[in-house]
Amino acid sequence: MNSFHLKSFIRCKRKAWLDFKGKKSYEVWSPHKAIDKINQFQSFSKFCNGEIYSGLKACKNGYQGVIGLKIKGNFFQNINAEIRPQLLVKAKGISKWGPYKYLPAVYKLGHKTTKEHLYDLAFSSIFLETFQESKIEKGFVITKVFNKVNVEEIYLNKKLRKKVLNVLLSLNECLEGFMPEITQDRKKCTICSWQKFCDKEAKENGYLTDIDGIGSKTALLLKTNGISNTQTLASHSEKQLGEKLSKFNDQKYLKASVFVKQAQAYISGEPYCISNKNDTNDLLKKTCSGFYIFDIESNPDDKHDFLYGFLKINNSFPKNEDLIYEPILNLKNNKGESYRQIIEILFSQKEWPVLHYGETEKIAIINIAKELNFSFEEIDSLTSRFIDLHTLIRKSWILPLKNYGLKTVSNWLGFEWVQKNVSGSKALYWWIQYQITENEIFLKKIIQYNKDDCLATLKIAEYLIKNH
Numbered sequence: 001m002n003s004f005h006l007k008s009f010i011r012c013k014r015k016a017w018l019d020f021k022g023k024k025s026y027e028v029w030s031p032h033k034a035i036d037k038i039n040q041f042q043s044f045s046k047f048c049n050g051e052i053y054s055g056l057k058a059c060k061n062g063y064q065g066v067i068g069l070k071i072k073g074n075f076f077q078n079i080n081a082e083i084r085p086q087l088l089v090k091a092k093g094i095s096k097w098g099p100y101k102y103l104p105a106v107y108k109l110g111h112k113t114t115k116e117h118l119y120d121l122a123f124s125s126i127f128l129e130t131f132q133e134s135k136i137e138k139g140f141v142i143t144k145v146f147n148k149v150n151v152e153e154i155y156l157n158k159k160l161r162k163k164v165l166n167v168l169l170s171l172n173e174c175l176e177g178f179m180p181e182i183t184q185d186r187k188k189c190t191i192c193s194w195q196k197f198c199d200k201e202a203k204e205n206g207y208l209t210d211i212d213g214i215g216s217k218t219a220l221l222l223k224t225n226g227i228s229n230t231q232t233l234a235s236h237s238e239k240q241l242g243e244k245l246s247k248f249n250d251q252k253y254l255k256a257s258v259f260v261k262q263a264q265a266y267i268s269g270e271p272y273c274i275s276n277k278n279d280t281n282d283l284l285k286k287t288c289s290g291f292y293i294f295d296i297e298s299n300p301d302d303k304h305d306f307l308y309g310f311l312k313i314n315n316s317f318p319k320n321e322d323l324i325y326e327p328i329l330n331l332k333n334n335k336g337e338s339y340r341q342i343i344e345i346l347f348s349q350k351e352w353p354v355l356h357y358g359e360t361e362k363i364a365i366i367n368i369a370k371e372l373n374f375s376f377e378e379i380d381s382l383t384s385r386f387i388d389l390h391t392l393i394r395k396s397w398i399l400p401l402k403n404y405g406l407k408t409v410s411n412w413l414g415f416e417w418v419q420k421n422v423s424g425s426k427a428l429y430w431w432i433q434y435q436i437t438e439n440e441i442f443l444k445k446i447i448q449y450n451k452d453d454c455l456a457t458l459k460i461a462e463y464l465i466k467n468h
């Protein structure tokens with residue numbers, strides 16, 4: 001076992017097991033992992049003023065930052081393990097290499113320092129102390145906030161070390177045993193490289209957490225009431241279920257009805273129409289003389305929207321030649337020019353609605369309008385043109401799907417992205433690659449991806465309009 005397994009184990013026991021024993025051909029490349037690696041290296045490099053070298057030789061030479069070191073050892077009753085410290089930082093002290101020693105550091109994405117960071121540091125310190133023959137009192141958690149590096153010092157006391165030893169024992173037990181169950185908290189699965197593998201098993205076994213809106217707590221509540229899989233849920237009486245869902249207060253019967261219908265749709269593969277004529281009629285009326293589709297690509301960590309994509313559609317049932325796609329790049333995050341272009345497009349057809357999928361685009365436009373000092377009335381009139389198809393489809397249909405994301409819904413409708421296996425995080429990965437290399441090929445890939453996102457949104461709009 002090694003530091004990676006420990007990190008995985010804290011997130012999901014099954015992931016640690018799969019990383020250790022799983023068939024690698026079932027694992028899918030994850031852009032999140034790649035983005036994390038790049039951000040990690042950039043932050044470490046900044047923290048060590050660019051003096052980062054790799055391996056044991058770098059420790060002997062006393063460089064400021066050392067990466068890529070692997071140290072093997074025994075931690076308990078001859079259990080073998082290996083630490084792979086993300087970064088070692090040179091500090092005052094005496095070690096076997098001379099008048100200095102190294103302290104472990106880890107990279108953190110986001111604001112919260114979690115067990116994952118603390119245990120990783122504690123694990124590294126246990127082996128590193130013996131290896132470098134010098135005591136380790138503390139480690140660092142390093143994070144990047146808008147191009148600035150923040151450092152948090154973590155004291156590696158006895159209590160933390162004892163805790164990590166216990167976790168390592170459980171990890172060892174887990175790795176020696178059978179494959180653990182799929183995690184109850186399926187939110188964790190969205191960025192996991194084993195997601196496809198686990199999704200298949202969950203569907204085959206009728207996992208309740210496969211049903212949209214059912215999280216780990218609701219699944220547990222249903223199980224204690226004798227509903228243990230999607231099949232039982234689908235055949236349950238809505239009224240009786242409502243009585244068991246008192247935690248949802250006034251919403252309990254509505255929730256019960258949606259859960260049962262969602263389970264029925266999921267099993268049968270057939271969509272279920274919730275009567276919502278007004279909204280879809282309204283969509284038909286508003287779009288008949290033309291509309292825009294709007295989609296943004298952004299880097300949330302830097303709060304940077306790097307691409308605004310507009311698809312211009314002149315009538316409700318367009319042919320390919322009626323579609324005009326216009327990408328607005330915002331490469332340097334100097335908002336003035338891109339804001340001007342966005343407003344120009346939006347006001348060239350003042351009456352047209354703007355269709356989008358999810359709330360991001362509307363929020364972005366409100367912020368742009370505020371920065372441009374639009375009056376309250378102007379902002380109101382502009383945003384009233386925005387129609388969120390994600391909200392609309394959820395209000396109008398129960399689909400035979402696990403979730404209502406743009407990819408899932410439009411794939412179900414038969415839409416295919418030109419580039420295979422793409423996602424928002426892959427677009428972000430390309431954006432980071434572009435920033436490093438300035439190779440325009442990455443921009444082309446991002447633009448193609450955004451165009452397809454707009455066309456996928458159009459596919460959903462067509463479905464809503466045709467089936468109103």
Ligand code: SF4
Nearest residue numbers: 012183189192195198
């Ligand atoms: S997909 Fe989910 S259940 Fe499967 S290993 Fe990953 S986090 Fe665990």
